Every structure is written in C-alpha cells, then in structure tokens.
Amino acid sequence: MAEITWFFAYRHLRSEASSHVITFRRGQRVRSGRGLAFWFRPDRTSIAEVPADDRDTDFVFQARSRDYQVVTVQGTITWRAAEPEALASRVDFTIDLRTGRLRTDPLDRIASLLIGLAQYQAARYVEHRPVNDLLVEGAAPLQDGIAASLTADPRLREMGLSVVTVRIAGLSPSAELARALETPTFERAQGLADEAAFTRRAQAVEKERAIAENELSTRVELARRQAALIAQEDENARRQAEGRAEAGRIGSEAEAARIRVVEAARNAAEGERLALLRDTDPAVLQSLVLRAFAEKLTKIETLNVTPDLTAALNGVLRGRDVPPAAARGDAPRDVSTGR
Structure with missing residues (x-):
C-alpha cells in the first residue's frame, strides 16, 4: 500500500519496492516503475498500484470421479504480475489518492479467475478416472496438469499474469468413502497382526515343546547315568568285597602257614626236648x-x-x-x- 502525505494542494506518494506504480495525468501515462516517490496534484492525477511480488492463492473445491464419487482437491497457486502495465489495463488497481488503498478488490478477481481455471482443469482430470486410480496415482499428475493448463492459458498471458507454481496439498475422498476404503486395508493389517500373533504363539508353543523335550531328555540321561553310577558302585563294592575276601583268604592262608610252621617248630622242639628228657634221671x-x-x-x-x-x-x-x-x-x- 502506498503512503500519501498532504501539503496544501499537493500530495506526496511513496511506494514500496514490491509495488509497481503507474501514474496517469489527463489520460496519459506520465511515469511507471517500482518503488517510486513523487509529488502530484490529486485533481489532475490518477494512480494505479500493481503488486510486483509473488502472491499465493489457496483453493479448495470438489470434483466427481468417473464412478460418481466426490473427491476434494486442496492446494495453492503462486502467481505474479509479469507485465504490471498489461495487468493494470485489464484489472482495476486504482488507489484512493487520500488513503493510498485500492478502491476495488483486484486481487480477489485474479484469485477467482485462477481458481476457476484450476477447478475446470481438475474436474476434467478427475471425471475420467475412478476414485481408486486417483488415490493410487496421487496428486502429482493432477498438479502437473493444472500447472501446464494455467501456464498455457492465453487469457492469463494477455493479462500479464504468470503462474509460478501449483501445489496440490490434498486429494481426498469423502469421509464415508475414506472409511470404506480404509476397511480392507485395516482388515488386512488386522489379519497380518493376527497372523503374527498366531505365529508368535506357535513359536512359543514350539519352544515350550522343545524345552519340555530337552528337560525329558535331560531327565532320561540323568536316570541313565544314575543307573550306570549305581551299577558301577555295585561293581566297585563287589570288587572291594572280593578284594577283601581274597586278602582275608591270603592272610588266613599265610597265618595258617605261619601257625603250621610255628607248631611244627614247636613240635620239633618238644620232640627234641622229650628225646633229651627220655634218658634223664x-x-x-x-x-x-x-x-x-x-x-x-x-x-x-x-x-x-x-x-x-x-x-x-x-x-x-x-x-x-x-x-x-x-x-x-x-x-x-x-x-x-x-x-
């Protein structure tokens, strides 16, 4: 918005660098440029201020697909005045010489024009495709189609408008259709979750069975080893008993032999003594x-x-x-x- 100050019959205008100011005096263009500052007389001057920066226009509209489903398209169109003088000749950007504000709403007119062209292109695109294809393809094809259509539109070129970008933020079905479309996916996800749960339970059961088998095998092996230990202990006890018996037998035989030797020696000595005593007085x-x-x-x-x-x-x-x-x-x- 231009800033206007008063000085008696004259007024001074100072515009921003992002604004293109066009001055007319007595029906003739006397100056045109961005960020101008000058004196003028309001009784013989008309001024138009065209924004020279990029402007965003948001849009939300609905279209019907080939299978009669309502699809909501939401996005933003970024545009700028490529030729401010041409745009000012087609759209009224005249400002109030007392306040510096626009007398009309030219930006709303441009936004309505861009939204109408985008809606027409989107409707043509959506009506030839079923809703499933639209959702699978996404917003990129529609976004490219709208951008190409606006860029090639001759009316916009004649007006001096240039479309910078088109961004589609959302391409969504109605709430009822969205829930209906989500149901199979939800059911598949739930089925996968149930399958995962069943698989986990089966794995748990298999692991428990393996653990039980391992415990049983361990118990069987322990019982086998215990039986082997008992048999070995019995064998060792038997061998010890046999050893003790053999040692006792050997000791008994040795003692008997010793006794026999002692008794034989004693008998021999007694016989010799008796032989000596036989002839004694x-x-x-x-x-x-x-x-x-x-x-x-x-x-x-x-x-x-x-x-x-x-x-x-x-x-x-x-x-x-x-x-x-x-x-x-x-x-x-x-x-x-x-x-």
Whole structure:
C-alpha cells in the first residue's frame, strides 16, 4: 500500500519496492516503475498500484470421479504480475489518492479467475478416472496438469499474469468413502497382526515343546547315568568285597602257614626236648617240674609237706634212692608259710 502525505494542494506518494506504480495525468501515462516517490496534484492525477511480488492463492473445491464419487482437491497457486502495465489495463488497481488503498478488490478477481481455471482443469482430470486410480496415482499428475493448463492459458498471458507454481496439498475422498476404503486395508493389517500373533504363539508353543523335550531328555540321561553310577558302585563294592575276601583268604592262608610252621617248630622242639628228657634221671625231672611249678606260682597260701615229698627231696639232694623219713615211718606234718 502506498503512503500519501498532504501539503496544501499537493500530495506526496511513496511506494514500496514490491509495488509497481503507474501514474496517469489527463489520460496519459506520465511515469511507471517500482518503488517510486513523487509529488502530484490529486485533481489532475490518477494512480494505479500493481503488486510486483509473488502472491499465493489457496483453493479448495470438489470434483466427481468417473464412478460418481466426490473427491476434494486442496492446494495453492503462486502467481505474479509479469507485465504490471498489461495487468493494470485489464484489472482495476486504482488507489484512493487520500488513503493510498485500492478502491476495488483486484486481487480477489485474479484469485477467482485462477481458481476457476484450476477447478475446470481438475474436474476434467478427475471425471475420467475412478476414485481408486486417483488415490493410487496421487496428486502429482493432477498438479502437473493444472500447472501446464494455467501456464498455457492465453487469457492469463494477455493479462500479464504468470503462474509460478501449483501445489496440490490434498486429494481426498469423502469421509464415508475414506472409511470404506480404509476397511480392507485395516482388515488386512488386522489379519497380518493376527497372523503374527498366531505365529508368535506357535513359536512359543514350539519352544515350550522343545524345552519340555530337552528337560525329558535331560531327565532320561540323568536316570541313565544314575543307573550306570549305581551299577558301577555295585561293581566297585563287589570288587572291594572280593578284594577283601581274597586278602582275608591270603592272610588266613599265610597265618595258617605261619601257625603250621610255628607248631611244627614247636613240635620239633618238644620232640627234641622229650628225646633229651627220655634218658634223664627221674629226680632231675622232678626238679625240673618243681622249677617250672615255682616259676608259675606267684603266691603260696598253704604247703603240705609229706614224708614222701621230703624223702624225694632228700634223695634228690643227697643222691639217695630211699628217703630217711619213709624208712622211719614218721607221720606227715603241716607246714604253713610265714611260720
């Protein structure tokens, strides 16, 4: 918007660099350019201000597909005034010389024109295709078609308009149709989810079965090893018992052999001793007997001395065969120890 200041009968206009200002005086064009600043008299001057920057025009409209389904098209058209003077000659961009504002709405007229052309091209494109093909193809073909149509439109070229870009933001069916189209996809996704769940459960069951089989195999192997251990322990115990029995037998045989040897030696010694004693004097034998008896005797409580005993002792001591006491006929007497 241009900025206008007053100074008595004259006024001063200052425009932005993004605006193309065209000044007419008495029906003749006197100046034209961007970002101008000048003095003028309002009673003899007319000024038009055309925007020279890029402008965006949003649109939303509906079209019917070949299978009678409503499709909503939403997008944006970016345009600019390639020839501001030509555009000003076709569309009224005159400004109010008191406020600097546009007297009419030329931008709305240009937006209506662009939207109408885009809607016509979109309707022609959509009506020849079923809704499934439109949704599968996406918005790119429609976007290219609208851009090519607007760029080649002769009316826009004559007006000095240039279409910079066309962007289709959305190509969507109605809410009911969208839900209907989403249902198969949702069901397929749900089926895949169920299949994944079933597969996971089957894998879990298979793993549990494998674990159970592994546990059973482990238990069987442990039982087999335990049986083998018990058999080995029995075999070891049997071998130990046999070893102990064999050792006992060998020890018994050795002890028996030792006893036989000892007894044989003892018998031999006894035989030699008996052979030596066979020719010994009876008195000497009695002495030996008494000596052996004395060696075994530890305590004497009572001793009976008879004439026969004293006679035998005298005979031994004196070397006589008949003891004197027996010849005299003395009676025996008791002799107690310690008296």
